[in-house]
Amino acid sequence: MWRGSINEIERKREIIRVDRGTPQVGALAFGIVDRGTNIIEVRPTTLCPLSCIYCSVNAGPRSTNRWAEFIDDPEALLMALEEVVRFKGTRDIEVHIDGMGEPGVYPYLVDLVRGIKTMDGVSMVSMQTRLYMFTVDELRELARAGLDRINLSIDTLNPGLAKKISGAPWYDIDHVKELVVKALELGINVIASPVWLPGINDDDIIEVIKWARELGLGRGELPPVLIQKYVPHKRGRKVRIRVMTWQEFWGRIKKLEGELGVRLTAMNNELNIHKAPKLPKPYNVGDYVKVRIISRGIIKGEFLGVILPLKDSAIHDRVITVIADPRMEKMLIGNNVKVRIIENDNNIYIGKLI
Numbered sequence: 001m002w003r004g005s006i007n008e009i010e011r012k013r014e015i016i017r018v019d020r021g022t023p024q025v026g027a028l029a030f031g032i033v034d035r036g037t038n039i040i041e042v043r044p045t046t047l048c049p050l051s052c053i054y055c056s057v058n059a060g061p062r063s064t065n066r067w068a069e070f071i072d073d074p075e076a077l078l079m080a081l082e083e084v085v086r087f088k089g090t091r092d093i094e095v096h097i098d099g100m101g102e103p104g105v106y107p108y109l110v111d112l113v114r115g116i117k118t119m120d121g122v123s124m125v126s127m128q129t130r131l132y133m134f135t136v137d138e139l140r141e142l143a144r145a146g147l148d149r150i151n152l153s154i155d156t157l158n159p160g161l162a163k164k165i166s167g168a169p170w171y172d173i174d175h176v177k178e179l180v181v182k183a184l185e186l187g188i189n190v191i192a193s194p195v196w197l198p199g200i201n202d203d204d205i206i207e208v209i210k211w212a213r214e215l216g217l218g219r220g221e222l223p224p225v226l227i228q229k230y231v232p233h234k235r236g237r238k239v240r241i242r243v244m245t246w247q248e249f250w251g252r253i254k255k256l257e258g259e260l261g262v263r264l265t266a267m268n269n270e271l272n273i274h275k276a277p278k279l280p281k282p283y284n285v286g287d288y289v290k291v292r293i294i295s296r297g298i299i300k301g302e303f304l305g306v307i308l309p310l311k312d313s314a315i316h317d318r319v320i321t322v323i324a325d326p327r328m329e330k331m332l333i334g335n336n337v338k339v340r341i342i343e344n345d346n347n348i349y350i351g352k353l354i
């Protein structure tokens with residue numbers, strides 16, 4: 001079913017299998033993202049079979065700006081993660097598997113979860129997913145591998161609307177609901193994280209909350225539902241709706257909490273999020289660096305490069321997204337170039353060709 005969508009993506013874009021020697025820090029598309037807390041984001045793939053109407057990262061078969069997709073190497077990812085976990089020096093690391101795609105379609109997901117869970121210092125493995133792609137047996141494998149929590153993307157329980165929002169006529173919300181019940185039975189906690197699209201799924205949000213409460217999502221440790229505000233992103237897909245202000249959004253959440261008698265917010269300490277040492281930034285904005293271009297980047301007009309020289313350490317080695325004319329592809333890939341760094345927020349490097 002969803003495999004068909006992946007085939008469609010393969011016909012349209014280059015699928016890049018990240019090489020084992022490629023640094024795992026520096027890109028948003030794959031690898032590790034550190035925001036200076038005990039939560040480490042792991043991004044195994046950019047592939048996604050759906051084309052949600054509001055997708056902030058413009059993923060899926062209907063993407064309009066991607067020219068490549070990435071599948072990361074599980075060994076490289078685990079080795080780099082081990083170094084980063086050690087660097088953090090805290091024993092309550094949550095590794096959150098997410099990304100610019102659907103982690104559920106990553107071919108090495110079970111091995112990845114198992115490898116993370118057995119890492120010294122990791123206390124929790126969570127994953128953002130829409131869940132539909134698994135069979136019950138696959139879910140059982142994930143539970144055995146050590147998956148602790150699923151953050152479930154689910155915007156409605158209505159089968160027709162679910163197909164519309166996901167941009168996929170085969171998307172089966174009833175199968176998702178069955179898998180949620182199974183996940184809870186298998187000991188995986190689940191919390192629902194619907195995106196509120198005013199005028200599209202207002203009543204559906206209430207239904208999702210009632211359903212989640214009835215099933216016991218969050219298991220009493222966390223709120224069953226954490227609603228997300230729709231925020232249009234520059235390069236994401238946009239929905240023609242009135243966008244709520246943050247004030248209106250939080251006001252409506254508080255009102256729903258009161259009306260339904262359900263907690264829909266959580267503080268950082270309840271989610272066990274706290275500060276933890278941030279990876280060093282080896283390069284500053286404005287620096288000129290030598291870069292070996294290794295492939296396309298995810299968006300047309302972007303290339304992926306490795307900043308030289310390498311030190312063979314996830315703490316120092318970085319990949320960089322280099323902006324350049326797409327027509328230069330043949331000339332750039334495989335060659336060394338000089339790049340000026342224009343962004344390095346959270347160790348995500350963007351540079352311009354000189």
Ligand code: SF4
Pocket residue numbers: 048049050051052054055056057058059060100101102130
């Ligand atoms: S919102 Fe998530 S599931 Fe939907 S298209 Fe984007 S990445 Fe895929």
